[in-house]
Amino acid sequence: MKHSFIDQYSNRDSLIHRLDPRSKLVATLAFIAAVALTPSAGWLVYCLYFIIIAALILLSRVPLLYISRRSLVIIPFVLLVAIFIPFFKEGEVAFGFNIWAWHLSLTHNGLQLLWSILAKSWLSILSLILLTSTTGFASLLKGLEQLRMPRVMVMLLSFMYRYIFLLTDEVMRMKQARDSRNFGGKRLRQMSIVGNMIGTLFIRSYERGERVYAAMVSRGFDGHSRTLDRLHFSRLDTCFITAIILVLVCINLFNLYY
Amino acid sequence: MHIPDGFLSAAAVGTTYIISAGGVANAVRVTKEKIGEKHIPMMGILAAFVFAAQMLNFPVAGGTSGHVIGAALVAILLGPWAALIIMSVVLIAQCLIFQDGGLMALGANIFNMGIIAGFGAHYLYRFIGMILGGNSRSKMVAGFVAAWGSVLLASIACALELALSGTSPVAVVLPAMAGIHAIIGIGEGLITVAVLSMVMATRADLLRLQRV
Structure with missing residues (x-):
């Protein structure tokens, strides 16, 4: 059978692998939602998010090369859509150039939006890759069922x-x-x-x-x-979920008030 | 056409999730009523079929290759509600296994490739079949237009979601997405016709299945 590409690395062992699929699912959802709700161009906040996800990836001991290659899956869509953004937003012009009869100009607002979308979608995809490369599909499904899917x-x-x-x-x-x-x-x-x-x-x-x-x-x-249900929510899970949600809330409060 | 996370606004995410969840819930109810408890193994295996069929690449212009989405094919063979279930199961698995399409954008992806593509193909197929009559050549024409239209309609829905989210102005993203997918859709149409004529030649009874 040639299907080793499906949930590769999910049967290794690490702190992250040992967490209950439910807590990983909830944490991933909270993380992606927090990333999505962050206003554009919050670079400092994006960096903090990146530090969280990078720390978790290092803890999970999934090969970095694999994760970074996997995250390239968003590229075609990004190219298709984002490439138009800088050209058609109003605002202060960053630089312009002429191609044949077309005059194109990039605006600061447009570029900012483009980089924000890229950062957000990359952060989200990293967290999804972390979820699926540390959780087998069968236990992911069991977790989803217990979360009332x-x-x-x-x-x-x-x-x-x-x-x-x-x-x-x-x-x-x-x-x-x-x-x-x-x-x-x-x-x-x-x-x-x-x-x-x-x-x-x-x-x-x-x-x-x-x-x-x-x-x-x-x-x-x-x-x-x-x-047979053999999932169990351990103390480790409680700590993990509490920590993640506290950190996300702190980051967002910090972002609101400073 | 799988939208990743980060491209849609909270309003677009919420709206498409509600519509898709309602659509899928109704699809489960309708298929269960029509084909009984048999629908679970059957839809599961046919979802695996769509998944596997998407692995078969065919050459497109300039050394690139494409694969079918399959929404039109299952909508023609099995009906739009069955297609909605099958496509949403495929999209959930693609999101969770390959990160093809984001978790927040899942509702939008199911809306585009399950609801819009499936029902679009179903009604186009029926409408053109009604105009041209029931012989096998007109069925092929209807199949081509339905598959081509399903890709185009899905890309238009996708473009509108992006425009409403403020990701890209509608005057830019709509013609760009629709233009590219009007070309990609030709491949989907040709493959769908080839599949339909093959099934018609070998197992014509499968084309007369009860549709849901």
């Missing part, structure tokens, strides 16, 4: 998670078969081949779904899943 959604997600690996393998096999038969030719032909592959994948998935359901019904499935 609807049961149906949790069951759907856990079903999906179970079959991602099988279907990923299926896709890899199909890709291998295709590539060993020389995947070339015109673009339209390549597209129709990919279309056929997806069609085959759909039919196989659908039939697998029916077989799985039949197997479940014959074993007494009635629309509910019953699992």
Whole structure:
């Protein structure tokens, strides 16, 4: 099976890995919300946030290179959207230049907004990466269920998670078969081949779904899943949550009054 | 088109979360009514299918490659409510496993790629099918337009959310997003047509499933 890219590093051991998934979820949500609510260009506050997340990342002992490479996932969207920001905001002009018949000018306000959005989205993504690379998906789901996420959604997600690996393998096999038969030719032909592959994948998935359901019904499935709950909220979790929330509140109070 | 955290204002986050949560809750109710407790394993596995199908890249212009979103495909094959469930499960997993799309922006992403893309594709497919009649060629045309339209509509919704959040002025972000996705959508349309014609040739009964 070639699925080592899914929740890599989540089964290592560190202080962060040992925390209850619920406390990590709540802390991540609080952190992202605090980052989102910080007014733009609060550079000092962004630095403080960065120090918190960097300390937690160091504690978790997840490789730094992995985390920084992972955080690049936001780049395409950032480029798509943020690149327009500096050009079209009103305000004092920082510098301007001419390209052919276009006169473009960057304003201070626009640049400030761009850097703030970049900083915010990078901080948020770091905290999400930390959450998912220290928590296995199964325990994340258990945590979500205890935090009152609807049961149906949790069951759907856990079903999906179970079959991602099988279907990923299926896709890899199909890709291998295709590539060993020389995947070339015109673009339209390549597209129709990919279309056929997806069609085959759909039919196989659908039939697998029916077989799985039949197997479940014959074993007494009635629309509910019953699992053993083995999560426990330790003193460490209480300390962690209290510390994180206190720090976030302090940072924001500090930012309000100074 | 997965919006990361930091791009949306609190108002946009709140509004899209409320709409998406309501939509997903209703989708769960509707599918449960129509297909019973079978919907849980089925939707879960089909969500894994969309996830896996997105791993299949095809060449786009200039050495880049793209993949399908799949919202239109599942909306045509299984109906818009089923598509909404499947896409939201996929988007939650993408956010939590690959950080593709932010946690605060999840509501907006489900709104764009689940509600707008799914229902847009469903109604476009039905509308064009009604105009052109029910033969297989018109179904292919309808499938292409529905898939292309779903990408375009989702990108317009995404652009409007960004504009309302004050991230980028509407006069800039709307034509830019819609223009780029009008081109990307051609790939989605062609692949969707290829999938539909393949399913029609081999398992035509799957095209006559009860839609939810």
